[in-house]
Ligand SMILES: [K+]
């Protein structure tokens with residue numbers, strides 16, 4: 001482990017973060033002229049973060065043109081942790097303020113685009129702090145887009161081969177130049193989508209502040225909202241249905257690989273049909289919305305169109321791992337909740353800002369399982385597998401299966417640990433499961449006492465820290481976080 | 494597909510089943526002299542089953558010395574289904590009687606050693622029928638012991654390599670002679686263990702009938718009991734603790750690979766220490782009992798020793814997938830239930846009569862996961878894996894991971910389907926999960942409305958049939974059942 005490389009990159013990351021904080025502080029300062037706002041905690045946090053970043057930079061080496069694999073992975077894991085820790089400062093330094101574990105939870109929930117919250121009365125917080133809260137999600141979304149191509153692609157989870165034909169996204173050791181090129185293309189699209197979404201919301205009657213806040217958290221599939229009632233805040237508007245439809249459109253767009261939109265921009269029409277992952281995701285959303293909508297209409301005697309409106313918004317919000325809410329789905333029938341839990345676990349497509357297991361892994365899994373079943377009675381059968389138009393080897397399949405198993409195992413162990421720690425609060429199975437899946441799959445709301453009408457504020461501090469770790473674990477697709485716990489990664493050489 | 498081979502073996506299987514039915518009928522006939530018993534439905538069922546078997550035999554070929562792989566697998570899958578269907582006759586033909594779906598559920602629950610029941614007042618049934626109920630579990634346990642070595646070993650789930658050194662259990666195409674040899678060794682041990690268990694129970698004061706009934710269902714880790722209260726029937730006896738301890742001892746014994754006891758019989762002491770699976774299982778049982786016992790003592794203000802007595806019995810009953818009950822664990826804290834759910838999913842060791850995923854797969858998974866994490870930052874590292882003292886190749890690892898993923902996927906889909914079908918009964922998530930895991934992992938009792946104090950009687954007929962399929966699916970470790978749904982397996986050649 002070369003600690004000077006770590007210092008260099010983590011320091012730069014913190015300096016970037018302090019700039020974003022200062023920008024939010026500047027917004028709060030201007031905003032304080034017309035509203036009740038407070039730039040002080042943001043400026044103070046920016047200064048502390050800048051000081052921390054500068055110190056790390058001084059300890060690091062000055063120039064480097066490629067990051068070795070091991071250091072690259074550790075930078076990713078530690079980077080998310082450090083951003084979360086320093087990002088919690090604005091929540092602690094002002095008035096109102098959160099205790100440390102709560103602030104960490106809220107901050108990590110932002111940077112991992114999870115959207116779980118410990119705040120009960122969100123609207124009572126200064127607008128500058130809430131803007132920072134949205135900005136953390138927007139930056140987290142940007143971060144994950146770079147990671148997918150630059151770092152995650154060689155972490156061995158089977159996504160490697162999914163875009164082999166896309167020459168500008170070749171895998172291998174990452175050079176800083178390559179990361180920068182890739183980042184620029186994806187960020188350009190990301191910024192454009194954000195702008196279109198915000199303008200649309202503004203035209204639908206939202207204030208500029210609310211339009212930008214929501215645009216930030218929808219393209220990152222983050223799901224933070226400055227309103228206590230989330231999107232239900234707009235449900236009684238005459239064009240409430242339009243706002244919901246507009247948001248669900250962007251939730252779907254941002255759950256499909258951003259490489260799909262690159263291909264679209266470059267007008268390579270022929271390559272578009274290869275994106276079976278995106279097609280699968282959209283069909284799944286429609287089917288789920290219809291099934292759940294029928295169930296809700298039947299069980300609650302609701303008008304079918306109203307039920308469909310709620311089920312479509314909830315399904316896209318959950319499947320895209322955004323976590324916006326318009327209704328409390330906790331009262332829906334059991335099968336609808338199980339389907340929602342399945343969509344939570346699945347998440348969106350690889351290369352998007354969505355969390356979860358990813359649709360591509362489900363596709364690989366289904367094809368591999370069929371192969372194994374046939375192999376039981378035809379052991380010598382040769383089997384070729386293609387996903388998104390690319391061939392998938394035995395090694396990619398094996399890695400994907402390990403990932404799926406590991407995901408299931410981590411959920412089970414985490415549920416047990418959370419319920420054990422919260423035994424004094426008499427936590428039940430459903431709440432433990434909801435808290436773990438909501439954070440690990442970066443959804444936001446869960447089930448039971450952490451359901452859509454509740455928040456995570458009533459949990460113990462140690463549980464909040466643990467769930468924060470789960471958020472990072474899920475966001476970084478396990479490996480970049482798990483390696484931090486392997487002693488051999490820290491060996492000097 | 495050679496249907497004449499199918500007819501030959503399935504016919505023989507039904508004839509065997511009819512003999513067992515007739516034996517139970519004979520018992521009921523003698524028993525009817527001293528008790529209120531009724532041999533009629535058993536004799537009638539035996540005749541129908543014998544007729545069915547004879548017809549299949551006549552359609553089949555007379556002599557065969559080896560079963561081709563494809564036919565072997567289909568015989569296994571169809572065999573369990575057919576035994577379940579004909580085994581349901583005694584429950585339907587007498588008085589009281591069960592409706593068809595209930596009778597099928599009860600019968601399949603027997604042959605798969607699951608132990609879930611639809612009977613509310615078990616003790617009101619004739620003793621002959623209840624003996625048949627126990628005998629189906631005992632025969633199911635025998636069946637699975639043969640299958641492990643003869644058929645399952647080449648179905649590709651990573652157990653192949655676990656006993657490579659045991660020369661008499663080499664894998665490959667199965668000849669009937671090999672199956673017979675293997676069967677004889679394992680059955681000898683199986684019968685001996687049953688006899689020791691029954692004699693012990695008799696000495697502890699149980700009637701001969703109850704001693705034999707319970708011995709049948711404990712060595713098969715089946716869990717049917719002729720008492721409404723299951724083993725709680727004996728809890729108030731002064732030596733109730735001894736009976737519980739004796740039963741839990743045999744539950745543990747029969748959850749460890751029977752090959753372990755073969756090795757013990759042959760006095761190959763050195764090979765014993767290679768059984769890391771058995772050691773892992775026992776340590777896990779002790780640890781879980783202590784954790785759960787502490788939790789129950791703390792949350793319910795119970796005396797620690799009483800809590801430990803209950804937790805030890807429940808943990809061994811659940812981990813061995815037997816499903817005997819002495820207490821209603823539904824009232825235990827959330828973390829205890831999650832741990833129990835984990836033990837349900839895990840099950841016992843490969844080569845035992847226990848169900849679930851099997852401990853060996855967990856060990857393979859843990860080692861593979863560690864390997865994949867290290868590979869993320871050391872991609873060229875060579876890694877050798879040993880389980881139970883045998884080397885495990887990349888292919889075995891991959892198969893195990895597919896199995897674990899497939900298991901998780903089937904649970905999720907099944908929960909959804911069960912809850913969807915039972916939507917009119919307002920089934921909740923926990924009940925759906927409990928019903929699926931209890932049947933797929935061959936446990937018996939589940940959670941929620943199918944918990945230890947409840948039964949499966951209130952479910953819809955279609956749900957009962959579906960859960961019966963899940964029991965066979967789990968008992969046959971998925972593949973032998975799943976291939977029946979692949980069209981290509983049925984092709985003539
Ligand atoms: K989210």
Ligand SMILES: [K+]
Pocket residue numbers: 606607608714715716814815816935936937
């Ligand atoms: K059982």
